[in-house]
Amino acid sequence: MENRKxxxxxxxxxxxxxxxxxxxxxxxxxxxxxxxVHTPCPVHGLDEAMGIKPTILPWIVLxxxxxxxxxxxxxxxxxNAVDYPYxxxxxxxxxxxxxxxxxxxLTILFSAVTCVVSLFALNDLPKWFVPQFKSQRFRRVTTxxxxxxxxxxxxxxxxxxxxxxxxxxGGLAVEEVEDSPCGN
Numbered sequence: 001m002e003n004r005k006x007x008x009x010x011x012x013x014x015x016x017x018x019x020x021x022x023x024x025x026x027x028x029x030x031x032x033x034x035x036x037v038h039t040p041c042p043v044h045g046l047d048e049a050m051g052i053k054p055t056i057l058p059w060i061v062l063x064x065x066x067x068x069x070x071x072x073x074x075x076x077x078x079x080n081a082v083d084y085p086y087x088x089x090x091x092x093x094x095x096x097x098x099x100x101x102x103x104x105x106l107t108i109l110f111s112a113v114t115c116v117v118s119l120f121a122l123n124d125l126p127k128w129f130v131p132q133f134k135s136q137r138f139r140r141v142t143t144x145x146x147x148x149x150x151x152x153x154x155x156x157x158x159x160x161x162x163x164x165x166x167x168x169x170g171g172l173a174v175e176e177v178e179d180s181p182c183g184n
Contacts, residue, residue, distance in 0.1 A: 007159055008131040008179035009151040011138060012171040017043045020146040023169040024049040027148060030165065034151035038132075038141045057122060061115045068110025072103040131179045149177070 014020045017039065024037055028051040037043075037050060080086070081093040120126070132138045132149055141147055148169070150162060166174045 005178035007152050008177045009149055009153075009157075010162060010166050011132060011135055011175045011177050012148045012150075012166050012169055013137050013173045013175070014146040014148070014171050015144070017041075017146055019170055020148070021045055021049045023148055023171065026169060027150065031156050032150055032154050033156070034154035036149050036151075038138070038147040038149065040142055040144060040146070043146075055122070057115070057118055060118045061111050064114030065107045065111040068106040068108070069103055071110070072106035073099065075106075076102055131177045135175055135177060137173060137175055 012023065014023065020037065020039070020043065024046065027035055028049065037046060039046070076099045077094050080099075085093050087093070132147075137145070138147060148166075148171070150157065150166065152159075156162075163174065163176075
């Protein structure tokens with residue numbers, strides 16, 4: 001079996017967040033779709049520089065919360081007014097104030113569980129390993145370096161042309177990230 005490694009992408013290293021912002025805007029303007037930025041700290045304006053659209057996660061969580069609220073109301077109405085009606089001191093069979101705690105709890109439960117599951121699904125998690133972890137340079141991403149990673153799976157990626165473009169971004173270094181056939 002041949003043990004050739006294939007190109008997985010390009011890693012461009014920066015030592016300054018302002019250079020990173022300018023480079024990210026250039027990558028976005030070039031039309032790349034499969035690329036990411038890695039930083040040791042939050043960088044203000046990075047979402048705009050990358051062209052990231054707002055997430056749909058709040059809408060998903062809102063829908064789940066409203067579903068939880070609806071389930072709570074229907075469940076309590078069915079149990080107290082239809083399935084087992086029980087008159088206590090002439091009070092109504094279904095009273096909204098008495099059911100608010102359960103409505104609140106199911107709204108929060110549905111919202112929280114949906115938020116966690118959707119967060120993992122929308123971010124393609126869990127990813128136990130990515131090829132960038134093999135790079136010695138990339139280890140500094142948690143301390144003092146900034147990186148742009150352009151994935152070879154991008155439709156606009158061409159090894160030679162993308163390498164030339166990456167060198168024009170003004171980074172300290174451009175590194176090829178290779179992936180072995182078995183993923184190690």
